[in-house]
Amino acid sequence: MNITIIGCGYVGLTTGVALAYLKHNVIGIDKDLNKIMLLKQRKSPIHERGLEILLQETPKWIEFQSDINQAAADADVIIIAVGTPAKKNGEADTSSVEEAARDIAFGLKENRSYTVVVKSTVPIGSNRRVETVINRVLNSRGISAEVSIASNPEFLREGMALSDTFYPDRIVAGSESEKAIEVLRKMYQPILEQTFNPPSFLPRPEHYNLPPLVTTNPASAEMIKYAANAFLALKISYINEIGGLCEKVGADVTEVARGIGLDPRIGARFLNAGIGWGGSCFPKDTSALLALGTEYNYSMSIVEASRNVNLRQRQIVLEKLQTQLKVLRGRTIGILGLAFKPDTDDVRESPVLEIIKLLIERGANVRVHDPVALANAQKVLAGFEIDYFDDPYTVAAGCDALILITEWDYYRNLDFIKLKTEMKIPFLLDGRNFLNPSELKNAGFIYEGIGR
Numbered sequence: 001m002n003i004t005i006i007g008c009g010y011v012g013l014t015t016g017v018a019l020a021y022l023k024h025n026v027i028g029i030d031k032d033l034n035k036i037m038l039l040k041q042r043k044s045p046i047h048e049r050g051l052e053i054l055l056q057e058t059p060k061w062i063e064f065q066s067d068i069n070q071a072a073a074d075a076d077v078i079i080i081a082v083g084t085p086a087k088k089n090g091e092a093d094t095s096s097v098e099e100a101a102r103d104i105a106f107g108l109k110e111n112r113s114y115t116v117v118v119k120s121t122v123p124i125g126s127n128r129r130v131e132t133v134i135n136r137v138l139n140s141r142g143i144s145a146e147v148s149i150a151s152n153p154e155f156l157r158e159g160m161a162l163s164d165t166f167y168p169d170r171i172v173a174g175s176e177s178e179k180a181i182e183v184l185r186k187m188y189q190p191i192l193e194q195t196f197n198p199p200s201f202l203p204r205p206e207h208y209n210l211p212p213l214v215t216t217n218p219a220s221a222e223m224i225k226y227a228a229n230a231f232l233a234l235k236i237s238y239i240n241e242i243g244g245l246c247e248k249v250g251a252d253v254t255e256v257a258r259g260i261g262l263d264p265r266i267g268a269r270f271l272n273a274g275i276g277w278g279g280s281c282f283p284k285d286t287s288a289l290l291a292l293g294t295e296y297n298y299s300m301s302i303v304e305a306s307r308n309v310n311l312r313q314r315q316i317v318l319e320k321l322q323t324q325l326k327v328l329r330g331r332t333i334g335i336l337g338l339a340f341k342p343d344t345d346d347v348r349e350s351p352v353l354e355i356i357k358l359l360i361e362r363g364a365n366v367r368v369h370d371p372v373a374l375a376n377a378q379k380v381l382a383g384f385e386i387d388y389f390d391d392p393y394t395v396a397a398g399c400d401a402l403i404l405i406t407e408w409d410y411y412r413n414l415d416f417i418k419l420k421t422e423m424k425i426p427f428l429l430d431g432r433n434f435l436n437p438s439e440l441k442n443a444g445f446i447y448e449g450i451g452r
């Protein structure tokens with residue numbers, strides 16, 4: 001199939017490269033010319049395992065450009081995968097989706113049929129809005145084309161994006177048009193039936209079950225995405241709330257999480273207590289859900305509570321430092337990890353951004369390290385006085401405390417004795433309960449986790 005993808009970010013690029021690997025003819029479009037320049041050289045603008053390898057393996061099947069017109073005109077399927085960040089009032093900003101829809105419509109050819117797929121996470125009703133925008137442009141051009149719209153929300157996890165794309169739990173397709181659903185079924189057929197040869201670095205997981213295609217109407221498909229993200233965020237906030245009480249009563253939240261997670265009705269995943277969730281999805285999607293509730297005068301107190309608990313987790317980091325060091329002014333605090341989770345360079349809404357700002361407000365000196373996210377963090381923290389290092393031992397030099405923010409595997413294998421020797425006060429706050437407390441204590445650290 002000829003597929004055009006608008007937006008070559010974490011979702012669009014991963015989807016495009018995977019579809020190219022499945023031997024669809026793909027054109028990736030982005031208005032960011034730097035991204036397009038890198039992609040033309042088959043270099044990935046984002047850190048995502050295997051993406052660059054597949055980019056280099058699929059030169060015949062995927063190309064990149066910034067001009068949407070011709071790419072839309074000759075496509076069978078056009079996928080919108082642009083960003084939908086939060087507006088100041090919490091609602092999702094769908095202006096890029098509408099802009100993409102308009103640009104697509106200006107490219108469509110008379111008397112041809114197209115399927116336009118909305119993959120971006122969008123508020124309920126946005127698919128209909130995309131249809132209206134496209135039809136309005138077609139009317140203004142005085143041409144007609146058969147355009148079917150489908151919602152196809154994305155569930156990939158950054159850091160695991162290709163794996164989640166090739167081996168999803170489910171694929172959701174929401175449309176009023178039978179034809180659009182059939183087009184999506186055909187496009188995803190190799191994944192639905194797992195008929196492709198897996199990339200060498202990404203074998204099919206053992207005991208992997210074929211993913212169902214969940215077909216529904218557009219409103220339900222749009223809601224599935226928000227409801228899924230809000231539930232996952234809630235699970236983490238729940239264990240964090242339990243973790244706070246664990247600390248007070250002398251229980252260990254990691255043991256409690258294990259004990260409850262073995263119940264299949266609960267499940268072990270997303271029960272890791274720590275400094276809370278961040279990233280490009282949970283914060284904006286929970287706020288969009290709340291905004292949607294407000295629009296209908298419907299209170300969503302569970303989602304709201306989950307956000308409040310999450311914000312409290314960042315304050316807890318400060319409280320723990322203050323308990324240990326008393327005064328933060330003039331102290332040097334080292335940060336290990338800036339990405340909102342491991343295996344990605346994405347720092348959008350990473351809890352560390354707020355923590356760093358709070359530390360600087362209180363007069364602390366901040367030194368930071370991350371294996372891949374330093375450059376992105378530097379951009380979003382421009383203007384703050386922070387020392388950036390590409391070596392964790394240099395970060396530790398002279399520190400009154402170290403905080404582990406991102407559970408990169410790399411940090412598990414640090415030479416902790418060497419790390420401790422560099423520090424003024426060997427206080428290590430493990431914001432993810434990721435390191436081994438006894439190993440750290442044996443190395444001479446004052447170790448503290450969250451909720452234990």
Ligand code: NAD
Pocket residue numbers: 006007008009010011012029030031032035081082083084096097099100119120121122154155156157158280281
């Ligand atoms: P991103 O910011 O990484 O990428 C979006 C890209 O779209 C950017 O490269 C931007 O330059 C481009 N763009 C914006 N407007 C454009 C336009 N009019 N024409 C051409 N290009 C345009 O965003 P992302 O993380 O890939 O997320 C995309 C969507 O998918 C969002 O709605 C997000 O909520 C959703 N989503 C993201 C994830 C994730 O883990 N990142 C997972 C599931 C769903």
